[in-house]
Amino acid sequence: MFHRPDLPTADLAWLNSSEKGFASLGEAFATPTEPTPLPAAHWVGCNDALRGALGLPTDLWEQQEALELFSGNRLTANQPIYASVYSGHQFGQWAGQLGDGRALNLGAIHTPEGLQEFQLKGAGPTPYSRRGDGRAVLRSSIREFLASEAMHGLGIPTTRALCVTGSPAHVRREEIETAAVVTRVAPSFVRFGHFEHFASNGQIEELRALADHVVTAHFPELQEKQGADRYVALLHEVTQLTAALMAQWQAVGFCHGVMNTDNMSVIGLTLDYGPFQYLDGFDANHICNHSDHQGRYAYARQPQIAYWNLFCLGQALMPLIEEQAPALAALESYKQSFPEAMDQRMRDKLGLTGAHEGDRALAEALLQALQKDHVDYTVFWRRLSVAVRESAQSAQAFEPVRDLFMHREVFDAWCIRYLDRLGPANRQSTGDAMLRTNPKYILRNHLGELAIRQAKTGNFAMVQDLWQVLHAPFDEHPTYEAWAGLAPEWASSIEISCSS
Incomplete structure (x- = not known):
């Protein structure tokens, strides 16, 4: 065990219902590792x-022991x-053993x-840190805190962040930054890479x-299957969940940035928010x-x-x-x-019914x-939704959409086809449904950057x-219209890398 002396145990009633979960598989899967305390810890986001x-x-954020637990300054009883061990392919190449x-x-x-x-992200080195310090920085921790909640708000399966705690402790990355810990929550953190390992x-x-x-x-309906049939069915289920997740990512313009096999969830969650971005201007090759x-x-x-993963x-x-045949069929x-x-x-997104x-x-x-x-991807879809809703009353409803294009004749030609396909649908109800599908707000890089700077x-208000x-x-939030x-x-000058 990585042992750090003098860490007290958290005496929190809600922790008494905890159990091993994944760790019940044993030490071949889960290596006991104590966190490294985060000095002068404070709340950043809750x-x-x-x-x-x-x-x-309800008073969780007022509990000093909770702050200390979520900063790696206390142990569970x-x-x-x-920390768990896994392996994986990174950027298409076999990377061997990785791990938490x-x-x-x-x-x-x-x-x-x-x-x-x-799970605590950034609570110090583990047996799998290799040459790393096991820390996360404030910048990347805020990005994950916001991004995972943004995905949840969009209805996209994801791990979630319960809180971020920060510290004045220095961490060296591309520059000197301060340390932070994200507390992540999910039904499972099992990755493709666990199986590969x-x-x-x-x-x-x-x-x-x-x-x-x-x-x-996670797939109890498969327990009745025996032998190879069970594992073929598991592969099929993971394939279906992954296909659905990819469609959701593409539909909202989400770029993950580092889709290594060790960053892929077997239960179809968006996992590991590193150099992600939501599209601003649409560029399929972004x-x-x-x-x-x-x-x-x-x-x-x-x-x-x-699909490759x-x-x-x-x-x-x-x-x-x-x-091989049943495995290929599942894939x-x-x-x-x-x-x-x-x-x-x-x-x-287009408000179309039927196929x-x-x-x-x-x-x-x-x-x-x-x-x-x-054209800005999110703004386009939101304006289109409003235009459809208002088109029953206004002949000029599509002008704000048209204004987004330099080649307006291209949009005009497309819009004729679109309205023909839309047909005599109730424009008010169709537009309302589109507004519940096409978000008004996404976590744009510059908004995250402004929050990080503050x-x-x-100042953690932003x-x-x-x-x-x-x-x-999907709500209007008129106070934050500028966002x-x-x-x-x-x-466009903001550069995001794997460094965090």
């Missing part, structure tokens, strides 16, 4: 909506804190949302135990991670990369499946599921028009205000 959903005390290099797991807690795993090391019984744990905990020199994880390539998972499961289902999910997402033969071509023509003029001065808006991104506008020119 997710009170998640606190309530988890059934945690029921079971040891641990700066994440420590507190165990699982029974909540109204079901059994939830709690045990398969690559020939640990077949551990691989089987891991697969059975995932089935029991690369949000300035460390991604080859553009492997560009926006348009994400669905293809997910699923094949890595399938390969890892082959010792349990044995026959090949992605080729149908993703396009179908994407088509439905685009129909929802017509020309719908995909209509959506593709729109994306080409957006690409041609780099936070570095000790962090909490931005969280409040992103928690309900729904076009990104300023300086936003």
Whole structure:
């Protein structure tokens, strides 16, 4: 065990219901590791909506012991804190053993949302930190706190951040920054890379135990299946969840930035917020991670990369499946599921009911028009929604949409096709439905940057205000109207990398 002396135990009643969860698999999976205390810890951001959903005390943010627990300054009483081991492919290359290099797991807690795993990100080195310090910085911690809640608000499966704690302690990255810890919550943090680790090391019984744990905990309907059939069914379920997740990412213009296999969740969650970005001007080839020199994880390539990653998972499961044909059939289902999910997402965004033969071509023509003029992706969809709602009363309803285009004749031609497909639908109700599908607010890079700049001065007000808006991104929030506008020119100069 990585032991740091003199850490007291947190005496918190809600922790008494905790259990091992993933750690019940044993020390081949979970290595007991104590956190490194965070000096002079203080609250940076608190997710009170998640606190309530988890059934945690209403005075949680007033509890000094909670602050210390979520900063890595106290231990849990029921079971040891641990780091898990996994391996994976990074940027398409086998990277070998990786593991929780700066994440420590507190165990699982029974909540109204079901059994939830709690994890500290940035609480010091682990056996898997390699040459890293195990810390996270304030900048990246705020980004994850805001981004995960933004995804939740958008209805996209994700890990969530309960809180961020900060410290004046220095951390060296590309420059000297201050340390922070994010408390993340999810039903599971199991990654494709967990399976790759045990398969690559020939640990077949551990691989089987891991697969059975995932089935029991997250796919109980598969427990009745026996032998290879169970693991084929598991691969199929993960494939379906991943296809659905990719369609959701693409529909809102989300770029993950580092889709390595060790950053892929087996239960279809968005996992590990590093160099992510939501599109400003639409560019299918946008690369949000300035460390991604080859553009492997560009926006348009994400669905293809997910498919590649699923094949890595399938390969890892082959010792349990044995026959290639059923594994391939499970994986090949992605080729149908993703396009179908994407088509439905685009129909929802366009306010179209039913499935017509020309719908995909209509959506593709729109994306080409957006690409041609780099039209702001989120602003376009929101204005289109308003235009549809108001078009029954105003012949000029589409002018604000048209104004987004330099090549207005291209939009005009597309709009004729669109309105013909929309048909005699009730424009008011259709527009209202579109406004519930197309968000007004996303976490634009420049908004996150402004919140981070304020936070570095000790002012966390914008962090909490931005969280409040992103928690309900379809609402109007008139006080924060400026945050729904076009990104300023300086936003394009913001560079985000894997460094955090």
